[in-house]
Amino acid sequence: MANVVAAYKGWDSSASAWGDSGWGQDNALTGLTASVGAVTASANAEATVSGLQATSAFGSVTVIGESNVPVTGLAATSAVGGVTVTAAAIVTTTGVSATSAVGSVTGQGGVKIFVTGLFMTTSVGNALVWGNIVPNQNPSYSTIQPAQVPNWERIAA
Amino acid sequence: MAFTGNFMCTTFKKELMFGAHDFDSSTGDTLKIALYTSSATLDASTTAYAATNESSGTGYSAGGQDLTNVDPSVSGTTAFTDFADETWSSSSITARGALIYNSTPNTTSIALTNPSVIVLDFGSDKTSTTGDFTVVFPTADASNAIIRIA
Numbered sequence: 462m463a464n465v466v467a468a469y470k471g472w473d474s475s476a477s478a479w480g481d482s483g484w485g486q487d488n489a490l491t492g493l494t495a496s497v498g499a500v501t502a503s504a505n506a507e508a509t510v511s512g513l514q515a516t517s518a519f520g521s522v523t524v525i526g527e528s529n530v531p532v533t534g535l536a537a538t539s540a541v542g543g544v545t546v547t548a549a550a551i552v553t554t555t556g557v558s559a560t561s562a563v564g565s566v567t568g569q570g571g572v573k574i575f576v577t578g579l580f581m582t583t584s585v586g587n588a589l590v591w592g593n594i595v596p597n598q599n600p601s602y603s604t605i606q607p608a609q610v611p612n613w614e615r616i617a618a
Numbered sequence: 619m620a621f622t623g624n625f626m627c628t629t630f631k632k633e634l635m636f637g638a639h640d641f642d643s644s645t646g647d648t649l650k651i652a653l654y655t656s657s658a659t660l661d662a663s664t665t666a667y668a669a670t671n672e673s674s675g676t677g678y679s680a681g682g683q684d685l686t687n688v689d690p691s692v693s694g695t696t697a698f699t700d701f702a703d704e705t706w707s708s709s710s711i712t713a714r715g716a717l718i719y720n721s722t723p724n725t726t727s728i729a730l731t732n733p734s735v736i737v738l739d740f741g742s743d744k745t746s747t748t749g750d751f752t753v754v755f756p757t758a759d760a761s762n763a764i765i766r767i768a
Binding site: 569570571572573574575576577578579580581582583 | 624625626631696698716736738740744745746747748749750751752753754755756762763764765766767768
């Protein structure tokens with residue numbers, strides 16, 4: 462706001478005459494004019510919204526910010542008063558994007574092996590049995606009959 | 619291929635003649651079953667338990683587990699013996715085969731340490747995942763029992 466200066470240069474030097482006002486009382490000065498200039502107000506504000514960093518000025522200002530979201534980043538649009546914040550998210554994921562754990566489930570499985578039997582066969586060998594030779598045998602022989610008579614027959618043709 | 623079928627170990631046959639193995643259910647020896655990976659080399663020539671290429675995992679300890687003997691019996695001219703099914707409960711194991719061996723043989727007539735009995739080939743890798751790993755033995759009769767002598 463601009464200042465207004467009203468000059469009071471002494472008795473009867475302005476629009477007020479001697480005796481126009483009493484002691485200790487306000488005296489209206491006529492002929493004075495004042496105007497209020499244009500007032501401009503400005504301010505800066507920082508708004509932090511859920512990990513998104515944004516700097517904005519009051520008014521209908523669109524602020525575009527960036528955020529680094531380490532795990533599950535999502536593009537977000539939010540409004541704080543008259544401020545529209547549009548954030549572009551940089552999503553950093555490592556490996557598989559989704560990991561789920563349902564208790565501690567592991568595959569289970571037993572196995573049965575049916576084995577077959579083995580057999581062996583046995584055999585008994587032949588045993589040789591030796592006997593003692595009787596030493597005092599009496600050898601004997603019979604005389605061949607020398608008086609044989611040869612005989613023959615004709616074979617039919 | 620490391621496993622090439624089921625085998626009755628040759629030394630076991632010899633040791634029977636030394637009276638080294640007793641399959642009695644109450645006073646007999648402690649027979650054990652150990653599991654092996656497909657990298658193991660087990661066949662009829664296997665003479666004793668070894669930890670090389672033995673399976674490992676949750677619920678499994680080196681050396682395997684004790685078997686429960688079933689009294690030997692006879693049907694016709696065939697003698698046979700059996701074991702109760704063996705289970706590694708809530709285990710996570712992969713095995714291609716197994717070795718049954720005697721951890722308490724009679725060494726009166728022959729020096730032995732964990733002598734082998736039979737080799738079992740599962741045919742492919744078998745896996746339990748937080749479950750029961752069970753070896754099911756065949757019916758105990760003259761035609762099917764796990765060990766038969768005819």
